[in-house]
Amino acid sequence: MSTEPxxxxxxxxxxxxxxxxxxxxxxxxxxxxxxxxxxxxxxxxEALVRWTHPELGLIHPGEFIPVAEETxxxxxxxxxxxxxxxxxxxxxxxxxxxxxxVAFNLSPRQLRDASLPGQVAKLLEKHxxxxxxxxxxxxxSSLVEPMEMAQHVLNELHEMGVLIGLDDFGTGYSxxxxxxxxxxxxLKIDRSFINEIRTSxxxxxxxxxxxxxxxxxxxxxxxxxxxxLDQLVQLKTAGCDEVQxxxxxxxxxxEDVLKLMQQRTLLPQ
Ligand code: C2E
Ligand code: MG
Ligand code: MG
Numbered sequence: 061m062s063t064e065p066x067x068x069x070x071x072x073x074x075x076x077x078x079x080x081x082x083x084x085x086x087x088x089x090x091x092x093x094x095x096x097x098x099x100x101x102x103x104x105x106e107a108l109v110r111w112t113h114p115e116l117g118l119i120h121p122g123e124f125i126p127v128a129e130e131t132x133x134x135x136x137x138x139x140x141x142x143x144x145x146x147x148x149x150x151x152x153x154x155x156x157x158x159x160x161x162v163a164f165n166l167s168p169r170q171l172r173d174a175s176l177p178g179q180v181a182k183l184l185e186k187h188x189x190x191x192x193x194x195x196x197x198x199x200x201s202s203l204v205e206p207m208e209m210a211q212h213v214l215n216e217l218h219e220m221g222v223l224i225g226l227d228d229f230g231t232g233y234s235x236x237x238x239x240x241x242x243x244x245x246x247l248k249i250d251r252s253f254i255n256e257i258r259t260s261x262x263x264x265x266x267x268x269x270x271x272x273x274x275x276x277x278x279x280x281x282x283x284x285x286x287x288x289l290d291q292l293v294q295l296k297t298a299g300c301d302e303v304q305x306x307x308x309x310x311x312x313x314x315e316d317v318l319k320l321m322q323q324r325t326l327l328p329q
Contacts, residue, residue: 074119074127078111082133082140086112089144090311091162093320094282094304097296100325104161104195106304107145108311109137125167134167141165142180145194146187148314153189157321161223163195168202172209177216191221197248198224200232203239211242218243225282229270236273246301247274251285254305258290268298275299289328 081087087109094104111119128134145162153159170176184191196217202210214224226239229247239247249270256263267283274281283295286305295303308326320326 070123071127074124075131077113078124078128078131078133079136081111081113082136086114087137087140087144088112088313089141089148090313091317092304092311093309093317093326094163094302095308095326096302097292097300100327102160102320102324102326103302104163105317105321106163106165106197106311107141107148108165109141129167129169132169134169135173138167138170139179143183143187146183146189149189149193150187151314152318152321155318157318158324159189159193160321161193161195163197163223163225165197165199165227166202168199168204168210171198171202171213174209174213176213177220180217180222181220192223195223195225197227199227200229203232203242214243227284230266236277239279240277244279246280246282248282248284248304249300251305254283254285254287254291254295257294258288264294264298267295267300271299292328 089107090110091105091107093102094106095101096103109121109125111124113119125134125137128137141164145164149159149162166176180194184194198210198214218224223245224243225246225248226244227248228250230253231250247270249267253263253267253270257267258264271281280301281299282302282304283291283300284304286292286295286303286307288307291305292303292307308328309320312320
Protein backbone atom coordinates (compact mmCIF):
# COMPACT_ATOMS: atom_id res chain seq x y z
CA MET A 61 0.00 0.00 0.00
CA SER A 62 1.14 3.59 -0.64
CA THR A 63 2.83 5.59 2.09
CA GLU A 64 1.48 9.02 1.03
CA PRO A 65 0.07 10.60 4.25
CA UNK A 66 -3.31 11.42 2.62
CA UNK A 67 -3.67 7.89 1.38
CA UNK A 68 -2.67 6.38 4.71
CA UNK A 69 -5.33 8.54 6.33
CA UNK A 70 -7.91 7.37 3.77
CA UNK A 71 -6.93 3.73 4.30
CA UNK A 72 -7.25 4.11 8.08
CA UNK A 73 -10.65 5.73 7.63
CA UNK A 74 -11.76 2.85 5.38
CA UNK A 75 -10.53 0.37 7.95
CA UNK A 76 -12.73 1.98 10.59
CA UNK A 77 -15.80 2.27 8.39
CA UNK A 78 -15.78 -0.84 6.22
CA UNK A 79 -17.62 -3.24 8.51
CA UNK A 80 -20.46 -0.76 8.96
CA UNK A 81 -20.50 -0.20 5.20
CA UNK A 82 -20.99 -3.94 4.61
CA UNK A 83 -23.73 -4.12 7.23
CA UNK A 84 -25.61 -1.01 6.12
CA UNK A 85 -25.83 -1.70 2.40
CA UNK A 86 -23.18 0.75 1.17
CA UNK A 87 -21.58 -1.84 -1.12
CA UNK A 88 -22.89 -2.32 -4.64
CA UNK A 89 -21.94 -4.56 -7.54
CA UNK A 90 -21.22 -3.43 -11.06
CA UNK A 91 -21.06 -5.98 -13.86
CA UNK A 92 -18.75 -6.14 -16.87
CA UNK A 93 -19.70 -8.32 -19.85
CA UNK A 94 -17.42 -11.05 -21.20
CA UNK A 95 -17.78 -11.26 -24.96
CA UNK A 96 -17.10 -14.33 -27.13
CA UNK A 97 -14.92 -13.40 -30.09
CA UNK A 98 -16.44 -16.02 -32.43
CA UNK A 99 -19.80 -14.22 -32.57
CA UNK A 100 -19.59 -11.24 -30.17
CA UNK A 101 -22.21 -12.77 -27.92
CA UNK A 102 -22.18 -11.77 -24.27
CA UNK A 103 -21.48 -15.09 -22.57
CA UNK A 104 -20.88 -14.03 -18.98
CA UNK A 105 -20.51 -11.18 -16.54
CA GLU A 106 -17.93 -10.31 -13.90
CA ALA A 107 -19.19 -8.76 -10.67
CA LEU A 108 -16.95 -5.98 -9.36
CA VAL A 109 -17.63 -4.45 -5.97
CA ARG A 110 -17.86 -0.70 -5.31
CA TRP A 111 -18.41 1.26 -2.12
CA THR A 112 -20.97 4.04 -2.29
CA HIS A 113 -19.55 6.07 0.56
CA PRO A 114 -22.02 8.60 2.04
CA GLU A 115 -19.38 11.38 2.05
CA LEU A 116 -16.67 10.31 -0.39
CA GLY A 117 -18.87 9.00 -3.21
CA LEU A 118 -18.07 5.93 -5.29
CA ILE A 119 -14.90 4.17 -4.15
CA HIS A 120 -13.22 1.54 -6.32
CA PRO A 121 -12.07 -1.81 -4.91
CA GLY A 122 -8.38 -1.08 -5.50
CA GLU A 123 -8.64 1.28 -2.54
CA PHE A 124 -10.52 -0.85 -0.03
CA ILE A 125 -9.91 -4.51 -0.97
CA PRO A 126 -6.29 -4.31 0.28
CA VAL A 127 -7.59 -2.85 3.57
CA ALA A 128 -10.15 -5.65 3.78
CA GLU A 129 -7.44 -8.24 3.09
CA GLU A 130 -5.19 -6.86 5.82
CA THR A 131 -7.88 -6.66 8.48
CA UNK A 132 -9.66 -9.92 7.70
CA UNK A 133 -12.80 -7.97 6.74
CA UNK A 134 -12.43 -9.61 3.32
CA UNK A 135 -14.30 -12.59 4.79
CA UNK A 136 -17.59 -10.72 5.54
CA UNK A 137 -17.05 -8.57 2.42
CA UNK A 138 -16.51 -11.63 0.24
CA UNK A 139 -19.61 -13.25 1.70
CA UNK A 140 -21.62 -10.12 0.93
CA UNK A 141 -20.41 -10.24 -2.68
CA UNK A 142 -21.34 -13.92 -3.09
CA UNK A 143 -24.83 -13.45 -1.68
CA UNK A 144 -25.35 -10.27 -3.72
CA UNK A 145 -24.41 -12.13 -6.93
CA UNK A 146 -26.84 -14.94 -6.13
CA UNK A 147 -29.60 -12.46 -5.20
CA UNK A 148 -29.01 -10.54 -8.44
CA UNK A 149 -29.22 -13.69 -10.53
CA UNK A 150 -32.45 -14.67 -8.75
CA UNK A 151 -33.88 -11.21 -9.49
CA UNK A 152 -32.97 -11.47 -13.18
CA UNK A 153 -34.38 -14.98 -13.32
CA UNK A 154 -37.67 -13.73 -11.85
CA UNK A 155 -37.79 -11.14 -14.66
CA UNK A 156 -37.50 -13.96 -17.20
CA UNK A 157 -34.01 -12.97 -18.35
CA UNK A 158 -31.86 -15.61 -20.04
CA UNK A 159 -29.18 -15.99 -17.35
CA UNK A 160 -25.49 -16.11 -18.07
CA UNK A 161 -22.84 -17.04 -15.50
CA VAL A 162 -21.84 -14.26 -13.11
CA ALA A 163 -18.25 -14.48 -11.91
CA PHE A 164 -17.07 -13.08 -8.61
CA ASN A 165 -13.52 -12.59 -7.35
CA LEU A 166 -12.32 -14.65 -4.41
CA SER A 167 -9.50 -13.48 -2.17
CA PRO A 168 -6.73 -15.87 -1.08
CA ARG A 169 -8.14 -15.84 2.44
CA GLN A 170 -11.57 -17.00 1.29
CA LEU A 171 -9.95 -19.83 -0.60
CA ARG A 172 -8.32 -21.06 2.58
CA ASP A 173 -11.69 -21.27 4.36
CA ALA A 174 -12.88 -24.89 4.42
CA SER A 175 -16.48 -23.75 4.94
CA LEU A 176 -16.59 -21.82 1.64
CA PRO A 177 -18.04 -24.55 -0.62
CA GLY A 178 -20.81 -25.21 1.94
CA GLN A 179 -21.62 -21.49 2.08
CA VAL A 180 -21.83 -21.35 -1.71
CA ALA A 181 -24.12 -24.40 -1.80
CA LYS A 182 -26.45 -22.81 0.78
CA LEU A 183 -26.58 -19.51 -1.11
CA LEU A 184 -27.41 -21.28 -4.38
CA GLU A 185 -30.22 -23.16 -2.71
CA LYS A 186 -31.56 -20.11 -0.89
CA HIS A 187 -31.74 -18.07 -4.10
CA UNK A 188 -32.94 -20.89 -6.35
CA UNK A 189 -30.04 -20.80 -8.78
CA UNK A 190 -27.67 -23.51 -9.96
CA UNK A 191 -23.89 -23.86 -9.81
CA UNK A 192 -23.36 -23.20 -13.52
CA UNK A 193 -24.95 -19.76 -13.10
CA UNK A 194 -22.01 -18.57 -11.01
CA UNK A 195 -18.25 -18.63 -11.57
CA UNK A 196 -15.30 -17.82 -9.39
CA UNK A 197 -12.10 -15.99 -10.23
CA UNK A 198 -8.99 -16.63 -8.19
CA UNK A 199 -5.56 -15.09 -8.58
CA UNK A 200 -2.15 -16.66 -8.65
CA SER A 201 -1.48 -15.26 -5.17
CA SER A 202 -4.05 -17.81 -3.91
CA LEU A 203 -1.83 -20.59 -5.17
CA VAL A 204 1.27 -20.04 -3.05
CA GLU A 205 2.41 -22.91 -0.85
CA PRO A 206 0.99 -24.50 1.23
CA MET A 207 -1.68 -25.06 -1.37
CA GLU A 208 -3.54 -28.02 0.13
CA MET A 209 -6.51 -26.12 1.57
CA ALA A 210 -6.97 -23.96 -1.53
CA GLN A 211 -6.76 -27.08 -3.68
CA HIS A 212 -9.34 -28.84 -1.50
CA VAL A 213 -11.75 -25.88 -1.65
CA LEU A 214 -11.32 -25.58 -5.43
CA ASN A 215 -11.91 -29.31 -5.94
CA GLU A 216 -15.13 -29.16 -3.92
CA LEU A 217 -16.42 -26.15 -5.85
CA HIS A 218 -15.50 -27.87 -9.10
CA GLU A 219 -17.35 -31.01 -8.07
CA MET A 220 -20.42 -28.88 -7.32
CA GLY A 221 -20.25 -27.65 -10.94
CA VAL A 222 -18.90 -24.14 -10.31
CA LEU A 223 -16.60 -22.90 -13.10
CA ILE A 224 -13.22 -21.58 -11.99
CA GLY A 225 -11.02 -18.98 -13.69
CA LEU A 226 -7.47 -17.88 -12.98
CA ASP A 227 -7.39 -14.07 -13.04
CA ASP A 228 -4.45 -11.73 -13.82
CA PHE A 229 -2.61 -14.67 -15.38
CA GLY A 230 1.05 -14.06 -16.12
CA THR A 231 1.71 -11.63 -13.28
CA GLY A 232 2.47 -14.14 -10.51
CA TYR A 233 4.58 -17.18 -10.10
CA SER A 234 2.23 -19.96 -11.05
CA UNK A 235 3.03 -21.79 -14.22
CA UNK A 236 0.86 -23.81 -16.50
CA UNK A 237 2.12 -27.15 -15.22
CA UNK A 238 1.03 -26.18 -11.69
CA UNK A 239 -2.28 -24.87 -12.99
CA UNK A 240 -2.83 -28.17 -14.78
CA UNK A 241 -3.19 -29.93 -11.42
CA UNK A 242 -6.07 -27.66 -10.44
CA UNK A 243 -9.65 -27.65 -11.71
CA UNK A 244 -9.19 -24.40 -13.65
CA UNK A 245 -11.56 -23.88 -16.59
CA UNK A 246 -10.18 -20.67 -17.96
CA LEU A 247 -7.22 -18.35 -17.81
CA LYS A 248 -7.63 -14.61 -17.84
CA ILE A 249 -4.57 -12.98 -19.35
CA ASP A 250 -3.56 -9.94 -17.33
CA ARG A 251 -4.27 -6.48 -18.65
CA SER A 252 -0.56 -5.55 -18.64
CA PHE A 253 0.03 -7.99 -21.53
CA ILE A 254 -2.97 -6.73 -23.48
CA ASN A 255 -1.67 -3.18 -23.05
CA GLU A 256 1.52 -4.02 -24.88
CA ILE A 257 0.24 -6.54 -27.36
CA ARG A 258 0.38 -4.06 -30.26
CA THR A 259 3.61 -2.31 -29.38
CA SER A 260 5.83 -5.20 -28.34
CA UNK A 261 6.47 -8.08 -30.68
CA UNK A 262 7.69 -10.17 -27.72
CA UNK A 263 4.46 -9.62 -25.78
CA UNK A 264 2.49 -10.62 -28.87
CA UNK A 265 4.45 -13.87 -29.02
CA UNK A 266 3.98 -14.49 -25.29
CA UNK A 267 0.23 -13.96 -25.51
CA UNK A 268 -0.07 -16.26 -28.53
CA UNK A 269 1.91 -18.96 -26.69
CA UNK A 270 -0.24 -18.60 -23.57
CA UNK A 271 -3.36 -19.11 -25.69
CA UNK A 272 -1.93 -22.16 -27.48
CA UNK A 273 -0.75 -23.75 -24.24
CA UNK A 274 -4.02 -23.09 -22.42
CA UNK A 275 -5.99 -24.61 -25.29
CA UNK A 276 -3.80 -27.70 -25.31
CA UNK A 277 -4.69 -28.07 -21.61
CA UNK A 278 -8.40 -27.69 -22.45
CA UNK A 279 -8.69 -24.29 -20.87
CA UNK A 280 -10.51 -21.33 -22.33
CA UNK A 281 -8.69 -18.00 -22.60
CA UNK A 282 -10.13 -14.61 -21.74
CA UNK A 283 -8.26 -11.34 -22.29
CA UNK A 284 -8.96 -8.54 -19.82
CA UNK A 285 -8.46 -4.81 -20.24
CA UNK A 286 -9.12 -4.65 -23.98
CA UNK A 287 -9.35 -0.94 -24.73
CA UNK A 288 -8.75 -0.77 -28.49
CA LEU A 289 -10.08 -2.38 -31.65
CA ASP A 290 -6.52 -3.28 -32.72
CA GLN A 291 -6.01 -5.27 -29.53
CA LEU A 292 -9.28 -7.11 -30.06
CA VAL A 293 -8.37 -7.97 -33.66
CA GLN A 294 -4.94 -9.22 -32.66
CA LEU A 295 -6.42 -11.36 -29.87
CA LYS A 296 -8.99 -12.82 -32.23
CA THR A 297 -6.24 -13.69 -34.72
CA ALA A 298 -4.25 -15.35 -31.91
CA GLY A 299 -7.26 -17.58 -31.10
CA CYS A 300 -8.35 -15.94 -27.84
CA ASP A 301 -11.85 -17.09 -26.84
CA GLU A 302 -13.34 -14.13 -24.99
CA VAL A 303 -12.56 -10.52 -24.20
CA GLN A 304 -13.48 -8.07 -21.52
CA UNK A 305 -12.63 -4.40 -21.48
CA UNK A 306 -13.60 -0.77 -21.84
CA UNK A 307 -13.57 -1.06 -25.64
CA UNK A 308 -16.73 -3.17 -25.52
CA UNK A 309 -18.17 -2.14 -22.16
CA UNK A 310 -17.14 -0.71 -18.83
CA UNK A 311 -18.47 -2.38 -15.67
CA UNK A 312 -22.10 -1.21 -15.37
CA UNK A 313 -24.74 -1.02 -12.65
CA UNK A 314 -27.35 -3.83 -12.78
CA GLU A 315 -30.05 -1.84 -14.62
CA ASP A 316 -27.64 -0.92 -17.44
CA VAL A 317 -26.08 -4.36 -17.80
CA LEU A 318 -29.58 -5.83 -17.99
CA LYS A 319 -30.16 -3.90 -21.22
CA LEU A 320 -26.97 -5.40 -22.67
CA MET A 321 -27.96 -8.90 -21.54
CA GLN A 322 -31.25 -8.51 -23.37
CA GLN A 323 -29.49 -7.24 -26.47
CA ARG A 324 -27.22 -10.33 -26.22
CA THR A 325 -24.38 -9.20 -28.52
CA LEU A 326 -21.81 -6.43 -28.28
CA LEU A 327 -20.37 -5.73 -31.70
CA PRO A 328 -17.11 -3.80 -31.99
CA GLN A 329 -17.92 -0.32 -33.31
P1 C2E B 1 -9.93 -7.85 -11.60
O1 C2E B 1 -10.74 -8.95 -11.02
O2 C2E B 1 -8.77 -8.23 -12.43
O3 C2E B 1 -10.95 -6.93 -12.37
C1 C2E B 1 -10.63 -6.20 -13.53
C2 C2E B 1 -10.43 -4.74 -13.21
O4 C2E B 1 -10.06 -4.07 -14.42
C3 C2E B 1 -11.68 -4.02 -12.73
O5 C2E B 1 -11.26 -2.97 -11.89
C4 C2E B 1 -12.25 -3.45 -14.02
O6 C2E B 1 -13.09 -2.33 -13.81
C5 C2E B 1 -10.98 -3.04 -14.71
N1 C2E B 1 -11.12 -3.00 -16.16
C6 C2E B 1 -11.98 -3.66 -16.95
N2 C2E B 1 -11.79 -3.37 -18.26
C7 C2E B 1 -10.76 -2.50 -18.30
C8 C2E B 1 -10.08 -1.82 -19.35
O7 C2E B 1 -10.37 -1.97 -20.53
N3 C2E B 1 -9.05 -1.00 -19.01
C9 C2E B 1 -8.68 -0.80 -17.72
N4 C2E B 1 -7.68 0.04 -17.48
N5 C2E B 1 -9.30 -1.43 -16.70
C10 C2E B 1 -10.32 -2.27 -16.97
P2 C2E B 1 -11.94 -2.72 -10.48
O8 C2E B 1 -13.42 -2.92 -10.58
O9 C2E B 1 -11.43 -1.43 -9.97
O10 C2E B 1 -11.38 -3.93 -9.63
C11 C2E B 1 -10.02 -4.03 -9.33
C12 C2E B 1 -9.70 -5.32 -8.63
O11 C2E B 1 -10.32 -5.38 -7.35
C13 C2E B 1 -10.23 -6.56 -9.37
O12 C2E B 1 -9.36 -6.90 -10.42
C14 C2E B 1 -10.23 -7.58 -8.24
O13 C2E B 1 -8.94 -8.09 -8.05
C15 C2E B 1 -10.59 -6.72 -7.06
N6 C2E B 1 -12.01 -6.92 -6.76
C16 C2E B 1 -13.09 -6.34 -7.32
N7 C2E B 1 -14.24 -6.81 -6.78
C17 C2E B 1 -13.85 -7.75 -5.86
C18 C2E B 1 -14.55 -8.61 -4.96
O14 C2E B 1 -15.78 -8.65 -4.91
N8 C2E B 1 -13.79 -9.42 -4.14
C19 C2E B 1 -12.43 -9.43 -4.19
N9 C2E B 1 -11.75 -10.25 -3.37
N10 C2E B 1 -11.73 -8.64 -5.04
C20 C2E B 1 -12.44 -7.80 -5.85
MG1 MG C 1 -11.48 -10.67 -11.82
MG1 MG D 1 -7.92 -9.36 -13.61
